[in-house]
Amino acid sequence: MNFLPSCATVLLPSGERLHTTALIVFCLFFLFVTLAGFWAARWRRPPGGIATLEEWGLAGRTFGTWITWFLIGGDLYTAYTVIAVPAALYGTGAMGFFAVPYAVIAYPYMMLVLPRLWSVCHRHGYVTFADFVAGRYGNRWLTVAVALTGVLALMPYIALQLVGIRVVIAAMGIHGEWPLAAAFIILAAYTYSSGLRAPAVIAIVKDLMLYIMVLAAIIILPLKLGGYAHIFEVANQALATHTPAATTSLRQGQFLGYSTLAIGSAIALMLYPHTATAVLSASSANVVRRNAAMLPAYSFLLGLIALLGYVALAAGISIKDTSSAIPLLFLKMFPEWFSGFCLAAIAIGALVPAAIMSIAASNLFTRNLYGAIARRKMQPHEESNMAKIVSLVVKFGALAFILFLPTPYAIQMQLLGGIWMAQLFPAVVIGVFSRWFHPWALLAGWAAGMASGSAMAASLSLKSSVYPLHLPAWLGGTWAMYAAIPALLLNLAVSALLTLVLRAAGAAEGIDTTDAAAYVG
Template identity: 85%
Template sequence: MHPIALAVFCLFFLLVTLAGFWAARWRRPESGIASLEEWGLAGRSFGTWITWFLIGGDLYTAYTVIAVPAALYGAGAIGFFAIPYAVIAYPYMMLVLPRLWRVCHRHGYVTFADFVSGRYGNRWLTIAIALTGVLALMPYIALQLVGMKVVIAAMGLHGEWPLAAAFIILAAYTYSSGLRAPAVIAVVKDLMLYIMVLAAVIFIPVKLGGYHHVFELANQALATHTPAASIFLKPGQFLGYSTLAIGSALALMLYPHTATAVLSASSANVVRRNAAMLPAYSFLLGLIALLGYLALAAGIKTSDTSSSVPLLFMQSFPEWFAGFCLAAVAIGALVPAAIMSIAASNLFTRNLYGALSSRKMLPHQESAMAKAVSLVVKFGALIFVLYLPTPYAIEMQLLGGIWMCQLVPSIVIGVFTRWLHPWALLAGWAAGMASGTAMAAELHLKSSVYPLHLPAWLGGTWAMYAAIPALLLNLALSAILTIVFRSVSWNSGVDSTDASAYVG
């Protein structure tokens, strides 16, 4: 037990809890009318800076702070793929998301599945998109709990009750404050995270004899791993590394929690400004990744790579500052977990229950259902973490990225052209989901880099991120079936979106 670290941790946790409940009164509309748009998107009222903190807090999660360094700690240079994928993601964000924001704002859409429904007029395609989002979010929420569980254990607290208490508090203020709660807490979380990382990458290397010595010791330690790893990429890893970066960037901007944060912005220009400003987090992510090498150089020994960063903080800092750092990581779990649960409840309310039910709900009924579903989602994730082995959540998250890539034809291409036929898109989605899942299953969900065996004249075996060949199959089938369906004049649905919303 580390009582000083625990006291500091509890103090900051209490502060953000109070902030979360206070957020219910922040920017509350004068009308007082409850609606899904107010609870789930905060009335689309956030300006540039709040959106910057919200998206940053949304994308750079507690699991990011734990998992990226853990990847470097366990596997070496391949873990750095998270850095180029963050670089790729923001030009893509600049190109796609402002246009999506305009269409969604014009028509009152709360989710990207709403956009697909309006664009293609196909109920089953809408359900497929929404279901994919919910399935991908559940293990992602669970992983935030994994990050918090590791942090709590590093301070000497074990058992189920600390984690359960933390998420009961999270559930309570998310229920009352909606998206406003994580928006307020994200500001605190990001400031704490910058202080933590800058202190770690300056103070710890000085203590260890400088970065040259850190990299040397890290490389020596990685060479003893099974299989042996290195701080340098091996030639056989180049394609896997690059496709991981590209595929992860495509998936990142399609996750429902990204959509929720983006659609809460007050204008398309706010989204553009954030695409220009968010690379500051990529710089931070590069520094976070180095914590894995610092843990190796500091002699941290653990079979659970996720514990490497918390143990590094406890070993390297005074106990009070270690408590501050661990609080930053734990608060980093609260923000994305809240946004993800809101995103999942929005999808269920609007695009699963809403699409399957013939009854049109009133705004306050939608809001009430979304609040209830957000509670179910969070407690479902809590049960997942408490009663199933941690590797299950990690393995399911590998599938989540593969699944989200299969939404590119419907959403990313759909925001530029409606040429693809909705039934062809549905068939392509099914093929991409099935093939991507099969590749991951063949690897026993231990990795998402699949050795794709092709004829010798096509280069033989190519080890790449499973989402990429699955997406290529998805695109090819969607295009071929579109030509077939349009040639026989099969009903292509009705586009109910306003054409002028795509221009600007």
């Protein structure tokens, strides 16, 4: 007699199923990573403790190749990535696959730019990219602009990690906000005590679980569903019934939007504050280079994750909220215990980036917002104490965002986040190779890019970031592209033009306090 179905699920009064076995497995793994997060406070702890921003926010810059690899991978491949990328293919077909080429583009960019940034930041003790901008250009308001952009872009990103946890918990039959609040209180506690060491330890667990989950899914599910040829055939038929209709290949008119989404997202990805935090925790520039060479393994993983969107269509998953497609796929196709394992991997995948993001936001506030506005050099212990408190405020702010505002707001704000972060490219990326731009011109270009990019997204009611740019007929007419790209081009044009004007007028440029030797090699 088979007792598993009756033991694995319970019928709730509402008619929904409570997946008891999956929930138990989920809770056991969540408990394990919670204990690991608190233990991390003792891991590689220096004799003086972790009462400085260097130790709490960057783990003393001691991480080697493998830990950095797990940390950056855990940072970039979030719970919402695991849910949203296949959900995009589930809902919109081939257009959602842009996440794979953008990851491929990002790594050569990372190889070229980030080791150089690491060298300068390490030489001068910079904790954030805004610190670098402050040293490079000597302009307080440009520094504040860079820091403020990072904090604003991170808040909805942290909130989206909460969305990922909530979707997973709801799929198992648990509703209400208390499990979400409990998860984030635990996250806040161990991040406060352990700093960056906590997500570094948990990232190792998360990535191992994620690889097991994906490899099992791409081997077992196609065997159950008749192979990939059948999956693509059924997915194509299902996508044709969507509104608007979609396909598993790009349609005419989608190519520019697809390519600019990939390019613009890659530009923004390496400028996010949580990326900076993970990279600056590395022990050397060579560690960063080795990670740029190794991280394409995650691109391969992302491609496999993306295909799960088509697998869900072939498996007959039918739901309006596309974010629930993957959790429901696992619960339908796998045994309860393994479904619980997979859902735990997704939820743990939210804890790692959420912790790093909150640390990154607190570093920015402490060093570059409060520090720049107050104009007071804080003692190391004062910086770490303030950063810990701000990290709590950021987490609970993201929690309030989810509890009191509709979920689409977080998704829409995240669309803006990528557009905003791309506007830091001239000051940070070009700045690490050349100081040709005038700092006041960079500030004006940043403002122009932020305003135009936000206006383009707002004109689409924040439902898409692919904007139909109307140009004269002799320039090709209408071009549908990622709003970050035309905004960045305007940013660069304004920065270049004003640099020439301000130089001609003899305007003061600020002092570059960075060491020229740090840029060599």
